[in-house]
Amino acid sequence: MTDDELIWRISGGSGDGIASTSQNFAKALMRSGLNVFTHRHYPSRIRGGHTYTEVRASADPVRSRGDGYNFLLALGDSFARNPQEEAVYGNEEIKPLSENLDELREGGVIVYDEGLLDASEIPNFDERAEENNWHVYPLDLRGLARDMGREVMRNTAGVGATCALTGMDLDHVQDLMRDAMPEKILDPNLEILQTAYDQVREEYDVDAPDVSVPTGEHDETQLLMSGSDAISYGAIDEGCRFIAGYPMTPWTEVFTIMSNNLPKLGGISEQVEDEIAAAALAVGASHAGVKAMSGSSGGGFALMSEPLGLAEMTETPVVLVEAMRAGPSTGMPTKPEQSDLEHVLYTSQGDSQRVVLAPGTVEEAYEQSRIAFRLAYEYQIPSILLYDQKLGGEMTNVPKSHFDREPNPTLGKTLSEDALAEEPHSADGKFHRFQHDVEDGVSPRSIPGQKGGRFLATGNEHDPTGHIAESPDNRVAQIDRRTQKLEAIRADLDTVDTGSYAGPDDAQYGILTFGSQQGTVEEAVGRLNDAGISVKSYGVSDMLPFPTDQVEEFVQSVDEVLVVEMTASGQFRGLIQKHLGRYGERLSSLLKYNGNPFEPAEIVDGFEAAIVEGDGDASSHQTTFVPAAGD
Amino acid sequence: MSTFSAIGEEREIDRDEYTPGVEPQPTWCPGCGDFSVLKALKQALPEVGRTPEETLLCTGIGCSGKLNSYLDTYGFHTIHGRSLPVARAAKLANPDLEVIAAGGDGDGYGIGGNHFIHTARENHDMTYIVFNNEIFGLTKGQTSPTSPKGHKSKTQPSGSAKEPLKPLSMSLNAGASYVARTAAVNPNQAKEIIIEAIEHDGFAHVDFLTQCPTWNKDARQYVPYIDVNESDDYEFDPTDRVEAAEMMRETEESLYEGKVLTGRYYVDEDRPSYGAEKQAIGEIPEEPLAERYWDDEYEWERSHDQFLDKHA
Numbered sequence: 001m002t003d004d005e006l007i008w009r010i011s012g013g014s015g016d017g018i019a020s021t022s023q024n025f026a027k028a029l030m031r032s033g034l035n036v037f038t039h040r041h042y043p044s045r046i047r048g049g050h051t052y053t054e055v056r057a058s059a060d061p062v063r064s065r066g067d068g069y070n071f072l073l074a075l076g077d078s079f080a081r082n083p084q085e086e087a088v089y090g091n092e093e094i095k096p097l098s099e100n101l102d103e104l105r106e107g108g109v110i111v112y113d114e115g116l117l118d119a120s121e122i123p124n125f126d127e128r129a130e131e132n133n134w135h136v137y138p139l140d141l142r143g144l145a146r147d148m149g150r151e152v153m154r155n156t157a158g159v160g161a162t163c164a165l166t167g168m169d170l171d172h173v174q175d176l177m178r179d180a181m182p183e184k185i186l187d188p189n190l191e192i193l194q195t196a197y198d199q200v201r202e203e204y205d206v207d208a209p210d211v212s213v214p215t216g217e218h219d220e221t222q223l224l225m226s227g228s229d230a231i232s233y234g235a236i237d238e239g240c241r242f243i244a245g246y247p248m249t250p251w252t253e254v255f256t257i258m259s260n261n262l263p264k265l266g267g268i269s270e271q272v273e274d275e276i277a278a279a280a281l282a283v284g285a286s287h288a289g290v291k292a293m294s295g296s297s298g299g300g301f302a303l304m305s306e307p308l309g310l311a312e313m314t315e316t317p318v319v320l321v322e323a324m325r326a327g328p329s330t331g332m333p334t335k336p337e338q339s340d341l342e343h344v345l346y347t348s349q350g351d352s353q354r355v356v357l358a359p360g361t362v363e364e365a366y367e368q369s370r371i372a373f374r375l376a377y378e379y380q381i382p383s384i385l386l387y388d389q390k391l392g393g394e395m396t397n398v399p400k401s402h403f404d405r406e407p408n409p410t411l412g413k414t415l416s417e418d419a420l421a422e423e424p425h426s427a428d429g430k431f432h433r434f435q436h437d438v439e440d441g442v443s444p445r446s447i448p449g450q451k452g453g454r455f456l457a458t459g460n461e462h463d464p465t466g467h468i469a470e471s472p473d474n475r476v477a478q479i480d481r482r483t484q485k486l487e488a489i490r491a492d493l494d495t496v497d498t499g500s501y502a503g504p505d506d507a508q509y510g511i512l513t514f515g516s517q518q519g520t521v522e523e524a525v526g527r528l529n530d531a532g533i534s535v536k537s538y539g540v541s542d543m544l545p546f547p548t549d550q551v552e553e554f555v556q557s558v559d560e561v562l563v564v565e566m567t568a569s570g571q572f573r574g575l576i577q578k579h580l581g582r583y584g585e586r587l588s589s590l591l592k593y594n595g596n597p598f599e600p601a602e603i604v605d606g607f608e609a610a611i612v613e614g615d616g617d618a619s620s621h622q623t624t625f626v627p628a629a630g631d
Numbered sequence: 632m633s634t635f636s637a638i639g640e641e642r643e644i645d646r647d648e649y650t651p652g653v654e655p656q657p658t659w660c661p662g663c664g665d666f667s668v669l670k671a672l673k674q675a676l677p678e679v680g681r682t683p684e685e686t687l688l689c690t691g692i693g694c695s696g697k698l699n700s701y702l703d704t705y706g707f708h709t710i711h712g713r714s715l716p717v718a719r720a721a722k723l724a725n726p727d728l729e730v731i732a733a734g735g736d737g738d739g740y741g742i743g744g745n746h747f748i749h750t751a752r753e754n755h756d757m758t759y760i761v762f763n764n765e766i767f768g769l770t771k772g773q774t775s776p777t778s779p780k781g782h783k784s785k786t787q788p789s790g791s792a793k794e795p796l797k798p799l800s801m802s803l804n805a806g807a808s809y810v811a812r813t814a815a816v817n818p819n820q821a822k823e824i825i826i827e828a829i830e831h832d833g834f835a836h837v838d839f840l841t842q843c844p845t846w847n848k849d850a851r852q853y854v855p856y857i858d859v860n861e862s863d864d865y866e867f868d869p870t871d872r873v874e875a876a877e878m879m880r881e882t883e884e885s886l887y888e889g890k891v892l893t894g895r896y897y898v899d900e901d902r903p904s905y906g907a908e909k910q911a912i913g914e915i916p917e918e919p920l921a922e923r924y925w926d927d928e929y930e931w932e933r934s935h936d937q938f939l940d941k942h943a
Contacts, residue, residue, distance in 0.1 A: 223939055224942050229942070242720070264937070268914065269914070273746065278716075280716035284719065288721035288725045288921050292720075306713070307710070310713075403935045405935070407931040454683055456706040467651075467700065
């Protein structure tokens with residue numbers, strides 16, 4: 001925990017404009033030269049319900065939400081219903097101020113809207129503030145906003161107060177408001193911003209801020225981007241021009257971004273009746289020669305199992321994205337979890353013949369979205385991009401140059417009519433679309449409408465022309481060939497190396513993780529090494545085909561390994577053990593499944609307790625430590 | 632040579648071109664109504680001038696799904712109930728293809744019912760043929776969505792307690808712009824209706840009564856049939872929604888009273904197809920999207936140039 005960073009939490013009710021305000025504020029910090037990272041927490045509600053976003057900013061790179069926060073802007077839940085202590089949801093109005101208050105760091109700042117919130121409703125508020133040396137600023141943000149515009153603009157007043165209290169210039173915030181706001185509301189907002197800023201400066205001694213905004217400098221243009229943005233742009237740069245989907249949180253973000261952008265590129269987006277149709281449309285479009293994708297979250301992805309299997313059997317390239325949220329069933333729709341791992345690996349009947357990649361960062365989300373498309377089309381196989389509500393929604397700055405790459409619209413091994421004429425055909429003119437002996441198991445394909453290319457695609461086992469066939473020899477030849485593609489893809493992925501490594505090579509201990517926990521784990525690894533504990537981490541992205549050799553080498557090189565994941569049953573650890581078949585005694589799990597992603601300190605504490613001290617206690621009452629077998 | 636030179640080719644087409652070399656003789660049961668669908672398609676396709684390689688036939692699962700094995704075109708034998716979403720995406724990806732979907736009554740009105748409603752609603756320019764034999768044939772004789780009330784089967788030993796589904800009325804209400812019923816025993820009408828359906832610019836739904844002599848022995852052979860457009864006993868205007876609805880209702884009820892009515896029930900030539908609607912709002916490119924991937928001159932857009940500035 002350092003003081004050269006700001007972790008600003010803005011909290012209110014769902015519908016109070018927390019997301020847009022925090023996004024603009026994060027961008028203002030990024031433009032001022034800082035590295036930023038945001039964390040969203042929101043309920044599955046239409047209006048009302050405690051919502052917050054944290055914006056972490058530092059001159060140093062930031063890889064996670066960080067620990068706790070040091071500045072709270074509590075707006076209050078203006079949509080709160082039944083604000084009674086005895087109510088099912090408790091006193092919701094006060095939650096933006098009272099919830100997680102113990103995570104506010106010592107010496108931290110609290111600005112709250114006294115137009116809506118009454119701190120005396122919080123037990124021992126004053127004593128706690130004094131004990132923790134919190135600096136408390138009750139401001140009538142609502143009254144100020146009402147007098148100069150509309151009540152909803154109290155967010156802006158809060159940002160003005162934040163700037164005044166942290167010594168931050170208004171320039172970047174004003175610029176962003178000019179970019180983002182329609183004329184009608186711009187002027188009152190600018191006025192409210194300035195007035196709040198001036199009033200706070202006048203009223204309080206702000207020359208020595210309690211918490212100040214650090215200063216930094218970027219040497220190249222930065223972009224504020226989420227995992228959902230990055231996945232979408234990766235798809236576009238690989239020539240994806242067709243998407244079909246059905247809304248479901250949190251996958252809706254990718255679907256929305258693509259639906260807004262594809263028509264501008266002469267592409268097609270289809271919102272359809274259900275997820276079975278969505279995946280089937282992607283398969284149909286790809287079959288007809290267009291690079292296509294679909295996606296969903298857990299429950300919707302369950303409906304895609306059958307079209308997924310159809311794509312495997314007909315060797316139709318397609319990319320599906322799966323944005324995990326806490327399950328089972330409807331679970332907790334707006335909360336992150338990684339517990340769809342096994343679902344995505346194994347759903348649909350028969351032996352899985354698919355690629356599953358789980359990017360760990362926004363940069364990786366872009367890269368692996370591109371890799372997923374490239375593999376799908378080069379190897380004629382469905383690729384699934386597995387991420388979660390955390391990676392999809394959290395935003396961080398990425399250099400613009402990261403995206404300065406050539407597009408790749410190629411369809412893979414797809415034949416022109418000239419090339420088709422040279423390929424084997426049956427006596428009746430049917431093209432041998434599914435030849436037995438071909439390099440890497442990939443048999444070149446044709447597209448409907450091409451002369452000399454007609455064949456049958458079928459979910460039944462089939463002979464080289466696609467004709468339904470159940471002879472043992474053909475069956476073995478075809479399934480072996482399709483499986484061979486996975487070996488070729490493994491070799492291909494080895495040349496790309498999607499893994500992320502942190503810590504010294506010769507470390508004594510290791511941490512394995514996958515997907516969105518990677519940045520948090522790497523931050524924890526840095527702190528552990530600073531504290532003299534020799535540990536390294538490996539963030540694995542290839543879930544299928546699994547990088548068995550690399551993981552085995554990693555496990556072999558250390559005394560003990562902690563597997564960090566957001567599941568209750570240790571699915572990733574199970575996957576590792578399935579592939580390694582031994583080393584079980586070296587692996588233990590740190591699990592979190594309460595709806596909130598890990599903070600780096602929880603991993604540090606968990607690691608120290610579990611591995612270094614060996615007492616097997618979890619780091620907090622809401623993380624679970626699963627000891628190694630035999631302990 | 633263009634990318635898809637089979638498309639739009641002007642030449643004489645021999646109906647034998649649609650007969651595959653591997654399995655020229657279908658393995659449907661003797662006396663099966665499905666033969667008539669195959670025959671009608673083989674007659675209709677040359678007449679509308681569509682060659683095997685500019686035609687994409689998407690089928691579901693069931694006896695009807697075997698159509699892909701017996702009609703030699705580009706084919707996609709999909710999964711149970713899902714021929715329509717695959718087919719309509721192919722049409723969006725390449726509107727120059729002739730897209731035909733086919734399946735049985737269980738496939739289209741049961742497990743795929745949702746897709747049927749929405750594909751009709753969207754009015755995609757394609758033909759959908761439902762082999763309606765009022766039974767599950769391939770799985771050996773279970774009650775289907777169109778089986779009559781009281782129909783006994785291995786899975787409904789006391790007889791079905793359900794009213795049968797009304798496919799024509801459902802289609803009309805969902806938004807199909809061409810709705811017809813024909814019967815296997817009426818080959819001339821079947822051929823004419825298939826031709827009209829293919830040529831229709833919108834979603835054309837043909838409920839094709841195909842008797843199942845093996846598993847639905849109780850059922851009629853759909854004779855004698857009456858063509859409601861020809862018969863003097865029936866007076867209605869198929870371009871009038873209300874009259875069409877009434878004629879459909881009578882047809883659906885009378886089938887279970889032993890009277891087989893067939894014909895064109897609803898024809899709306901004015902309603903734009905989904906492709907046209909989407910193009911009008913700029914959501915489908917003018918050139919088929921599938922062509923673009925073969926255009927060496929096309930400058931593929933990059934997110935870097937198009938979308939990133941708003942993130943800065």
